[in-house]
Amino acid sequence: MAVVVAGVLCIGGYALLADRAAGEWRGDLLFLLAGLCFASFTVAQRRSGISPWHATALVNVCSAVLFTPIYFFGFTPKLFTAPLSAVGFQVVAQGILVAILGMYFYTEAVRRLGAPRAAIFGALAPALAVLIGALFLGEVPAWLTLAGIGLVMSGVALVVTGAARR
Secondary structure (H helix, E strand, O other): OHHHHHHHHHHHHHHHHOOOOOOHHHHHHHHHHHHHHHHHHHHHHHHHOOOHHHHHHHHHHHHHHHHHHHHHHHOOOOOOOOOHHHHHHHHHHHHHHHHHHHHHHHHHHHHHHOHHHHHHHHHHHHHHHHHHHHHHHOOOOOHHHHHHHHHHHHHHHHHHHHHHHO
């Protein structure tokens, strides 16, 4: 776990050392809070014993009930004026692939692997985001970021293989 944490700090280290006057700390705080919420969900789902499909339904229904009023009353929704193809793409990509299948596969992984082993794969998200940004957007990561990616991937491998040996 220490190797994973060191890697994540290396990946985010450049942003922490850069000019913070623009208020990037708020995004960092939101990222940490999202991680805390997801970790809490992982532990709660594992302890509850509910099936992956029930957990998926519960998360999606509660999210819809909480966010729909915020979306319609707090923002200017463009849902009804957007092209049907764009709405359809978002329904498939975000509604089916991410919200339903992604959540189901994650909760099934928690059920089969246990919360600690399943949750460690979340540490790969920043590393994969950097690699995808380099590949598709032409962004060149700093050497510290590349070292962090190596540390994160090594740490995940250590946690997964170490837990498998026990």
